[in-house]
Amino acid sequence: MEKRVIVIIISLILVLPITNIISTTSGFSQPYYLQYNSPYYSLISQSEYIEPLNASQTIEFAVILNFTNYTSLLQNTQLIVNHVAPFMSPAQFRQYYYPSSSYINSVISYMESYGISFVRSYGLILIFKGTVADIENALNTYINIYYYPTGEIFWYDEPGLLTFLPFYYYANNVTPSVPYNIGKHILGIIGIDSLDPAISPMLYQSNFQLVQKNPLISSVTVTPSIIANYFNFTKLYKNGQLGQGAKIGIIGEPESYVNVSDIYQFWNKYSIVPRTGSLNIISFGNNVSEGESAENVMDSEWSGVLAPAADIYLVFSNGYVGGNSMIGNLLNYYYEFYYMINYINPNVMSVSVEAPESLLGAYDPVMLYAINNLMIQASDQGISVLAASGDWGYDTDFPPIDDLTLYQNTLWYPASDPLVTAVGGIFVNVSATGQVINVSGWDYSTGGYSEVFYYQPYEWNSLIPGTLTFMRQYPDIAFVSDAGYNITEYGSGLPMIFNGTLEYWFGTSGGPPMTAAMIALTGHRFGSLNYILYYISYSGEIQLDGVTLQGLPPWIPITSGYNPFPAMYGWNYVTGIGTYNAYAMVYDLDLIYNTIYG
Secondary structure: OOOOOOOHHHHHHHHHHHHHHHOOOOOOOOEEEOOOOOOOOOOOOOOEEEEEOOOOOEEEEEEEEOOOOHHHHHHHHHHHHOOOOOOOOHHHHHHHHOOOHHHHHHHHHHHHOOOOEEEEEEOOEEEEEEEHHHHHHHHOOOEEEEEEOOOOEEEOOEEEEOOOOOEEEEEEOOOOEEEHHHHOOEEEEEOOOOHHHHOHHHHOOEOOEEEOOHHHEOOOOOOHHHHHHHOOOHHHHHOOOOOOOOEEEEEOOOOOEOOHHHHHHHHHHHOOOOOOOOEEEEEEOOOOOOOEOHHHHHHHHHHHHHOOOOEEEEEEEOOOOOOHHHOOOOHHHHHHHHHHHHHHOOOEEEEOEOEEHHHHHHHOHHHHHHHHHHHHHHHHOOOEEEEEOOOOOHHHOOOOOOOOOOEOOOOEEOOOOOOOEEEEEEEEEEOOOOOEEEEEEOOOOOOEEEEEEEOOHHHHOOOOOOOOOOEEEEOOEEEEEEEEOOOOOOOEOEEEEEOOEEEEEEOHHHHHHHHHHHHHOOOOOOOOOHHHHOOEOOOOEEEEOOEEEEOOOOEEOOOOOEOOOEOOOOOEOOOEOOEEOHHHHHHHHHHHHHHHOO
16 A cells, blocks of 8 residues: 565464364364454453344354365475476366365355355355354354444554544454364354444555645656666567566455546556557446545556556456445455456566555454465465555654554555565656656655564575564565655656546555566566565575576665665665666566576
8 A cells, every 4th residue: 555494484374373273173073263253352452341232133244264285285385486396277276275165065054054044155255144143153152242432443562543433343252163074164254243344444545645736746747758767667678578478467446446548548648668468357346435446547557558568457346245244344355366366367466455464463364364375376376466565654653744544553464475575665856857866765665574474584595685584574675656856755746647637646556566567577477576586686696496597686775765764775674675677677587487497
């Protein structure tokens, strides 16, 4: 603005919480406790009880459905990330692991039996509307009004959201429950509280900043051609590898839009090879209150210019899920992933709009686990997901002076998901003539360790030194976040066209779309990239699935820069493994694909 011999770690994260829920039942007549309603703790510590919420008040809420056949799912995911089983189609995945229509109808009938109206389904999201009294009866809970008097919200025993004003909210104070047959495939409930909408302005933080002050703008524009030449994309173009037949998916900033003319103007101005791929904007809903998304304009411009034959798909959900009353609950953000994975099924996805992992883990785990489910589905379908690590230094505690965030002590999700490749930042220093002088770690690249996900097999089996850990760490790799001549690392010379005007930007948001372009140049599917990248050494030796191959050295280790931890040879909190030579990386990925899947 984050796979597992293998899925053992996925099991720890996904199966154990579900096992805990199931263990509370001794039979089908017993209640099934929906422990993952939002907020997780129901009440923020230090909240003051005010009174019951008006029993006649009508509110909308969402039931988030879970996958089924979890043992089979995790076993199959293990085989897929180990490159033993083939990738699945979206239809196959839904057939095996989505709840049946009869089960969904039973959930709807149960709610309707309490006088609650079914509004609409959005894939695995069911929207209902009812009075507080009916909802309390159906879910066996109580909903009250509370007052939070302090200016700080804590998570994991550390300050998290520091400048929040006191506020009122409503929430349940008893864990919701339903009969077992109704609840067995429900992941959680969203909307029987108003906590998430209270903090919604910060949930969609973009890891991205427009540079609008002249002293911070580089006198040399660092064009896509400069980047492509230095990192050896152009050699791929000369070989005819342009991304033909590949799809790049971009997750939109909800309640936003893009001006297509900006994107085409950029492609025409900065094309390296004439662009032949398509641009596809899919938009649901009509709430565009956030305005034009500079983030998504940049994503589209740079991914398209570096993969000139790849098709770009950008998905927005603009107040579509549940209508405006559900905005602020991340449901529209979730639906963008759902639609992209099920109906676009791209080769690779770029994600630069994210939420604080610690906020989700502490207060809204149903959304974290729901998106994590979709990351499993993406991996099983062969979709590689790339996400920005963040622009605020180690653990979001060391931001640039002109890009402060209200959060601290957190990574960003889904970058921290173990099945996602988190992309940190590098700074490209150029001369007055536009020649690259050197590359260093970008000082504001966010890194750290997860509060939610344990360490992964690719971390303790890696060919990269320095990856031993106790929790999932990121970033995994790094690419261009900032560039320029004679500027600070919160200035920029990286161009974009926005509102018809030449603008400049910085941020780790640049890494995912540019790296997605590099992956698209292979024309292949790889699924979770971390189960490949960590097994390619700095010398180009590849040890994967019991096979040893000799490829080209793809990595460029970064040994300068800090966030404040230093970049160094081996894995580090600024650049992860390091950055890459695009030609060598595509060569190695082609070699791996032809050996494993050919």
